[in-house]
Structure formats: C-alpha cells, structure tokens
Amino acid sequence: MEKELKQRELLLEVANKLRWKIGENVHDLILESIYKHAEEIASAVTKRKVGVQKFDFDSFIDRIVTNKWTGFPIMFLLLAIVFWLTIVGANYPSSALSFLLVDTIHPLLRKVAEYFYFPWWLKGILIDGAYLSMAWVISVMLPPMAIFFPLFTFLEDFGYLPRVAFNMDAIYKKVGAHGKQALTMSMGFGCNAAGVIAARIIDSPRERLIAIITNNFSLCNGRWPTQILISTIFIGSLVPSYLAGLISAGVVVGVAILGVLFSLIVSWFLSRTLLKGEPSAFSLELPPYRPPKILQILYTSLIDRTLLVLWRAVVFAFPAGAVIWLVANVNINNLSIAEHFIRWINPSAVFIGLNGVIILAYIIAIPANEIVIPTILMLTVLTTKLTGFGAGAGVMFELENISDIEYLLKAGGWTTLTGINLMLFSLLHNPCSTTIFTIYKETKSFKWTAIATFLPIVLGILVCFLVTRLWYILF
Amino acid sequence: MSTIIIILSLLIVFIFFLYKNKAFYLMKKNVKEKEKIEDSLKYLYDCEYNQRPCTIKSLSKKLSISFIETTQLINKLVELGLVTEKSDELFLTAEGRQNALQIIRIHRLLEKYFAENTSIVESRWHKLAEIKEHQLNVEEANQIASNLGNPLIDPHGDPIPSVDGTILLENTIKLTELNEGLTAEIIHIEDEPEEIFSLINSLKLYPGMQLKVKSIDKENVLIEIEGRIISLKKDVADNINVKEIKNEILIKNFNRTLSSLKAGESAIVVGLSKALRGQQRRRLLDLGIVPGTKIKAVLESIGKDPVAYEVRGTLIALRKNQSDYIFIQ
Numbered sequence: 001m002e003k004e005l006k007q008r009e010l011l012l013e014v015a016n017k018l019r020w021k022i023g024e025n026v027h028d029l030i031l032e033s034i035y036k037h038a039e040e041i042a043s044a045v046t047k048r049k050v051g052v053q054k055f056d057f058d059s060f061i062d063r064i065v066t067n068k069w070t071g072f073p074i075m076f077l078l079l080a081i082v083f084w085l086t087i088v089g090a091n092y093p094s095s096a097l098s099f100l101l102v103d104t105i106h107p108l109l110r111k112v113a114e115y116f117y118f119p120w121w122l123k124g125i126l127i128d129g130a131y132l133s134m135a136w137v138i139s140v141m142l143p144p145m146a147i148f149f150p151l152f153t154f155l156e157d158f159g160y161l162p163r164v165a166f167n168m169d170a171i172y173k174k175v176g177a178h179g180k181q182a183l184t185m186s187m188g189f190g191c192n193a194a195g196v197i198a199a200r201i202i203d204s205p206r207e208r209l210i211a212i213i214t215n216n217f218s219l220c221n222g223r224w225p226t227q228i229l230i231s232t233i234f235i236g237s238l239v240p241s242y243l244a245g246l247i248s249a250g251v252v253v254g255v256a257i258l259g260v261l262f263s264l265i266v267s268w269f270l271s272r273t274l275l276k277g278e279p280s281a282f283s284l285e286l287p288p289y290r291p292p293k294i295l296q297i298l299y300t301s302l303i304d305r306t307l308l309v310l311w312r313a314v315v316f317a318f319p320a321g322a323v324i325w326l327v328a329n330v331n332i333n334n335l336s337i338a339e340h341f342i343r344w345i346n347p348s349a350v351f352i353g354l355n356g357v358i359i360l361a362y363i364i365a366i367p368a369n370e371i372v373i374p375t376i377l378m379l380t381v382l383t384t385k386l387t388g389f390g391a392g393a394g395v396m397f398e399l400e401n402i403s404d405i406e407y408l409l410k411a412g413g414w415t416t417l418t419g420i421n422l423m424l425f426s427l428l429h430n431p432c433s434t435t436i437f438t439i440y441k442e443t444k445s446f447k448w449t450a451i452a453t454f455l456p457i458v459l460g461i462l463v464c465f466l467v468t469r470l471w472y473i474l475f
Numbered sequence: 476m477s478t479i480i481i482i483l484s485l486l487i488v489f490i491f492f493l494y495k496n497k498a499f500y501l502m503k504k505n506v507k508e509k510e511k512i513e514d515s516l517k518y519l520y521d522c523e524y525n526q527r528p529c530t531i532k533s534l535s536k537k538l539s540i541s542f543i544e545t546t547q548l549i550n551k552l553v554e555l556g557l558v559t560e561k562s563d564e565l566f567l568t569a570e571g572r573q574n575a576l577q578i579i580r581i582h583r584l585l586e587k588y589f590a591e592n593t594s595i596v597e598s599r600w601h602k603l604a605e606i607k608e609h610q611l612n613v614e615e616a617n618q619i620a621s622n623l624g625n626p627l628i629d630p631h632g633d634p635i636p637s638v639d640g641t642i643l644l645e646n647t648i649k650l651t652e653l654n655e656g657l658t659a660e661i662i663h664i665e666d667e668p669e670e671i672f673s674l675i676n677s678l679k680l681y682p683g684m685q686l687k688v689k690s691i692d693k694e695n696v697l698i699e700i701e702g703r704i705i706s707l708k709k710d711v712a713d714n715i716n717v718k719e720i721k722n723e724i725l726i727k728n729f730n731r732t733l734s735s736l737k738a739g740e741s742a743i744v745v746g747l748s749k750a751l752r753g754q755q756r757r758r759l760l761d762l763g764i765v766p767g768t769k770i771k772a773v774l775e776s777i778g779k780d781p782v783a784y785e786v787r788g789t790l791i792a793l794r795k796n797q798s799d800y801i802f803i804q
Contacts, residue, residue, distance in 0.1 A: 020643045024628055024683065032765045068777050166792050170778030173794060204754060206594040277594030282797060283758050286783055286790035348481060454489050461482060
C-alpha cells in the first residue's frame with residue numbers, strides 16, 4: 001500500500017515535469033491530429049457523388065441575395081412583405097378575439113358578478129381591471145405574433161436569414177457588434193422579448209449583451225398600431241387628404257428607421273464604453289438552402305415563441321390591470337390617484353412636449369405596449385370629464401372611429417407636437433415588463449437589466465425635450 | 476421643477492449601476508492590510524527574481540505608503556516568518572517565497588482567464604488581476620486553473636507556478652541580443668511599463684509567434700513576423716524575450732494570409748497565428764480550420780468583409796480580422 005502511494009507520487013511528479021516540456025501547443029496539436037486522423041478514415045471509407053448540382057443551386061441563390069445591387073432590395077422587400085402580412089393579416093383574428101373576449105365575455109362576467117352580489121370594488125379590480133387588461137393583451141398580441149413568428153421562422157429555416165447577417169455584418173462590425181444582431185433586431189420588430197431570446201444565437205457574451213440592450217429600439221408589433229394611429233391623426237391631417245395615407249405610413253416607416261439608427265448608435269456607444277472589449281469570436285455559418293419543414297416551423301414559432309411570450313405578458317397584465325383600475329378609482333380628497341399624479345407630473349411632462357396622461361399611461365401600461373392607447377383614452381376621459389365615451393373610470397376602451405379618437409385627444413389638449421413626441425416616446429421608452437423580465441432571465445444580471453430599462457427612457461426624455469425646444473424655436 | 480428631479484434621479488440610478496463596483500471598491504480600499512502584505516511579498520519575489528536588492532525604502536516607494544507604515548508592515552512579516560532582514564536588505568524566507576508564488580499564480584491565472592474567457596481589452600488584464608488577486612483563495616484559483624485546463628504560461632508568456640510552488644524558468648534572451656538573419660520564437664513580453672506594453676499589443680505580437688531578424692542597428696530592430704515587416708525601437712524590443720529556433724524543421728511557413736485569397740481560389744491551411752486566442756481560436760479549430768485543411772473563398776459580402784469560405788463542405792463567413800491571422804499555402 002505504502003509502496004503504491006509512493007509510486008503514484010513519483011508518477012505525478014514525472015507528469016508535472018513533462019507538462020512543462022510538452023508546452024502550450026498540446027491542445028492545438030491534439031485537435032489537429034484528431035482531424036487528420038478522422039479525415040484519413042473518412043476518405044478511405046466514403047465515396048462522394050461527383051455531381052455537385054445541389055451546391056450550384058445554392059451558390060446561384062447566394063450570388064443573388066448577397067449581390068451589391070440586388071442584396072439589399074431583396075432584403076427590404078422580404079421584410080416589408082412580412083410586416084405587411086402581419087399588420088393586415090392580424091386585423092381580422094384580432095377583431096374576432098376582441099369581439100369574443102372584450103365585447104362578449106367581459107359584459108357576461110360583469111353580469112355574473114352582479115348576480116353573485118360582488119362588491120363594486122371587487123368587480124372593478126377583477127373584471128374591469130385584471131380580466132379586461134388580460135383579454136386586451138391576448139386579443140391584440142396573439143394574432144400578430146402568430147403570423148409574424150411563423151413567417152420569420154420560415155425565412156430562418158429556409159436559410160435566408162444567415163445571408164442577411166452576412167450582408168449586414170460590415171455595418172455591425174463598425175459599431176462593434178455582431179452581424180447576427182441584424183437578425184435579433186428584425187425579430188425585435190415582431191416582439192422585443194422574442195428578439196432578446198433570439199440573441200442566444202450570438203455566441204460571444206459581449207456582442208450578445210449589446211444585441212439584448214439595443215433590441216428595444218426595434219419598433220415592436222405592439223407599437224406599430226400606436227404609431228399608425230397617431231401618425232394618421234396628427235401627421236396625415238397636415239397634408240392634403242389624397243396624400244394623407246402615404247405620408248402617415250411614410251412617417252411610421254421613418255420612425256422605425258430612426259429606431260434602427262438608434263440601435264446602431266447605442267451599440268457603438270456601448271462597445272466603446274460599458275462593453276468595451278475586443279470583438280470576440282466571429283463565425284457565421286451559411287447553411288445550405290433547404291425546403292422548410294412546415295410542421296416544425298409551426299411548432300417552434302407557436303409554442304416556443306408565441307405562447308412563451310404571450311404567457312409572460314398575460315402574467316404581468318393581470319396585476320397591472322388591477323393597478324390601472326385602482327389608480328382611476330381610488331379617490332383621495334375627491335380626486336383619483338391617477339388625477340393627482342397627472343396634475344403633479346403634467347408641468348414637467350408638458351415641458352418635454354408630452355402630457356401627464358401619456359406619462360402615467362406608459363407607467364401603468366407596462367405589461368404591453370398594446371394597451372397604452374386604451375389606457376390613454378380612458379385616462380383622458382377621466383381627466384377631461386367628457387361623457388359619452390368608454391364604460392366608466394378604470395375601464396380601458398378603444399374607439400372604432402378615428403375621428404372620435406382625434407376629438408377625444410384634442411379635448412385632452414393634444415397638439416401636433418404632442419403627437420410627434422408620443423411617436424418618439426413610443427419608440428424610446430422602457431421595454432415592456434415581459435421584455436424586462438426576459439432580459440433578466442437571459443442575462444441573469446440586475447445591472448444589465450437596469451441599463452436596458454433606463455437607457456431608452458433617458459434617451460426618450462432627451463429626444464422629446466430637444467424636439468420640443470426645436471419646435472418652439474421654429475414655429 | 477419635478478422634471479429636473481425625475482431626470483436627475485434617473486441619471487443617478489443609471490450612474491449607480493455603472494459604477495457600483497468602483498464605488499464599493501473605493502469604500503473598502505483603506506481596510507485591506509492583507510493586500511499590502513501580499514503586494515510586498517510579490518515585490519520581494521520580483522526583486523529576488525531580477526537579482527535586485529530590496530530595502531524598506533524601495534518597498535515603501537513601490538507600495539506608495541509611508542516609511543513608518545512600511546517598517547511596521549515588515550515587522551509583522553518578520554514576525555510571521557515570511558521575511559528576514561539582513562543589514563537593511565530584505566529577503567524572503569522559504570515560506571515567504573511559497574506565499575509569494577501562490578499570489579503570482581493567482582495573478583497569472585487571472586490574466587490567462589481574462590485572455591481566454593472574456594473580451595476584456597488586453598491593456599486592462601494586468602490592472603484587473605492586480606485587484607482581483609487579493610480576493611481569491613487557493614481553492615478558487617485551483618478551480619480556475621482546472622477550468623482552463625491547467626495552463627502553463629500566462630498570456631504574456633510568464634510561467635504560472637504550480638500548486639506546490641514550482642516554477643519553470645526558461646533561458647531566454649532579449650530580442651535585441653539576437654543576430655541578423657536568425658529565427659526565434661517570442662517567449663515572453665514584459666507587461667510593465669504600460670505604454671510600451673500597449674504598443675507591443677497594438678502591433679499584435681504575442682508569445683509563441685516566430686520572428687526573423689532582418690536587420691539590427693543602434694536604434695532599431697527590423698523583424699519579419701508572420702508575413703509582416705515591423706520596425707521596433709530598441710527600448711521596445713528590449714521588453715520582448717525570445718528563444719532562438721535552431722532546428723529548421725520547426726520553422727513555420729507563415730507568409731500568406733487567408734485574407735489574400737480571392738473569391739473562387741482554393742488553398743491549404745498551414746496554421747493559425749498566436750494572435751488568435753481563446754474563444755476565437757477554439758471556434759476556428761472546432762470548425763476544422765487546422766493545418767492541412769483545404770479551404771476555398773466562395774462569396775464576398777457587399778463590403779468585401781466578411782468573406783464566406785468553404786471548409787469541409789460547409790460555408791463559413793469569417794471577418795478580415797480573423798482571416799488575416801490564418802495562414803495558407
């Protein structure tokens with residue numbers, strides 16, 4: 001026994017000495033010899049088909065989609081088609097869901113509550129607050145995601161998206177980020193939370209963090225309707241009616257492009273300050289094109305992406321809905337908490353070209369950008385004491401007719417400047433709670449979550465402030 | 476008014492998160508006696524290694540503390556049996572040397588860790604390791620070592636002492652001592668003074684690279700390294716230690732870079748430069764870019780960077796700052 005121990009010690013000593021002799025390159029050498037050996041075996045036992053037609057087909061597509069002249073137009077065209085299909089296609093299922101959840105089940109639940117003699121506040125919190133906000137989130141969030149994600153996954157599965165990263169990498173390299181950030185950014189146009197999860201495809205931690213923090217600058221599905229609505233009301237009305245549609249759509253696209261610019265600028269800034277470092281491992285595999293597997297696409301996009309994100313949104317919407325109802329209904333000195341807050345914040349909000357209603361709406365509608373407009377409408381009715389709109393304090397509502405919304409907002413003191421600033425603030429504010437939670441899950445760091453949350457707000461306040469000052473100088 | 480308050484408080488929250496670590500560090504700065512002890516042991520080892528005398532005076536200068544404080548510190552070290560004092564000169568005892576080597580081990584392991592597993596800029600490795608080395612214990616250091624595969628040398632080419640405190644001392648010469656026409660391997664790059672070190676960094680010279688001295692005169696050394704010709708001032712070249720390569724078979728043929736390959740051309744990989752480290756290097760090796768592999772440039776992206784290469788039947792896009800350090804034939 002003792003002898004064995006002694007032998008072992010001797011052996012370890014020899015090994016330790018030998019380690020110094022072998023030197024540093026041993027890992028490389030082992031890897032090289034493994035590959036060499038594997039290749040020898042492989043070439044000895046396999047035969048390759050001489051016809052390389054499949055690869056020719058691939059390189060034919062590759063030459064078109066990465067070409068100097070056709071590469072970018074194809075990319076923009078495909079993305080535009082995806083967005084168009086999403087926005088237009090989502091309208092019908094959205095209104096159907098809304099009819100079911102908001103117009104049918106909601107009154108029904110109220111009746112049930114009345115039947116069981118619920119106290120008014122319990123009915124308010126549970127049904128007008130929590131249930132309604134959850135129903136709203138589902139009906140406006142589910143359809144666009146259920147269309148966008150499968151389309152996006154389709155492009156991914158086909159093999160096109162890696163080529164986009166390949167085309168865009170030069171730009172991202174300049175700002176110290178990874179070409180694949182182009183993909184997470186596009187994914188962010190669908191949903192920021194999904195975009196944050198998608199940043200997993202970037203394998204170096206520094207570049208991944210940059211992609212996660214800047215994802216919020218992609219205008220997500222929840223914000224497109226807000227942009228379109230406000231642009232139609234406040235920008236469209238500035239131009240002759242035959243141009244209104246075109247101009248207001250153009251402005252929305254402009255805001256989205258502004259978001260892309262912000263994401264690049266912030267990436268550049270981060271990679272030179274907080275996330276300073278060398279560009280780490282870059283490699284981008286360009287897989288061969290292949291017919292997409294439809295069933296698998298539907299499964300991954302609907303189960304892994306849509307339902308996961310929707311679930312997180314619903315979980316947050318429930319309590320937030322209760323809060324929305326409470327701030328509008330709990331009165332102190334005959335004035336609701338909401339009105340107190342709005343009055344207190346209004347001077348500073350107006351100072352940066354917004355108003356108190358908008359600020360409060362963005363705070364309490366944190367679970368989803370989709371419920372910001374309904375919340376704004378409800379709060380406007382609450383503060384202006386207009387009658388004939390909505391279904392009571394704390395109950396979110398949407399109006400069918402755009403001119404009604406215009407009337408309501410203008411009664412709330414909105415000007416063209418407020419409209420423009422709301423569009424900017426909608427682009428540049430904190431991510432929704434689902435995204436914040438997802439960022440925490442992905443980074444496991446309070447610090448980066450906080451930075452990703454507060455950085456856009458600071459930027460948004462700054463930009464709105466500057467625009468307002470400029471506006472007053474010009475007009 | 477409230478606007479200003481809100482903006483200010485947002486800024487404060489933001490700044491707090493940015494500088495949280497630094498703030499805590501400043502708060503704790505004055506309490507650490509342990510750090511001073513460890514720093515003085517390290518300094519004493521450094522003196523011993525470079526065969527320089529070490530006195531209380533030079534130590535107090537190095538640690539930038541007062542003479543009296545240094546004297547108290549030394550008394551404590553003598554009491555602990557780590558240091559002996561002979562006619563004003565300070566020496567490490569065997570135990571003191573062991574302790575010093577353990578701290579050096581942690582320092583170098585940390586530098587290796589930063590190089591391999593993080594994207595921290597090279598010029599910050601040393602400073603960061605100077606702070607963190609006092610916060611790790613031996614077990615944690617062993618953990619890092621085994622995660623890194625028990626590395627032997629740190630990214631500057633300094634040997635990392637083993638757990639039992641043995642350290643490999645290689646016989647190297649300064650680059651300036653090398654004669655014209657000779658080929659040598661860079662063994663070690665001195666990390667102090669910082670300006671010279673970051674200059675060498677920016678030239679992308681790393682331990683493990685082979686160089687050939689083209690000419691040498693009173694002021695400059697002209698070297699050829701991996702296909703590049705670089706002129707170094709003598710005081711810079713003095714900070715680079717090399718070892719001559721006498722066996723010609725060992726001389727690598729690193730002349731042509733992968734980035735010089737035009738679309739449609741093929742070549743054979745001969746090796747990866749030592750400038751590719753850590754994750755980058757592992758990823759390339761994982762993709763099968765090893766000596767002997769056939770590689771073909773297939774597609775250039777719109778800005779000519781990145782370029783897609785065909786390796787072992789797959790298309791892989793690489794940036795120029797990688798293909799510049801992959802050598803082909």
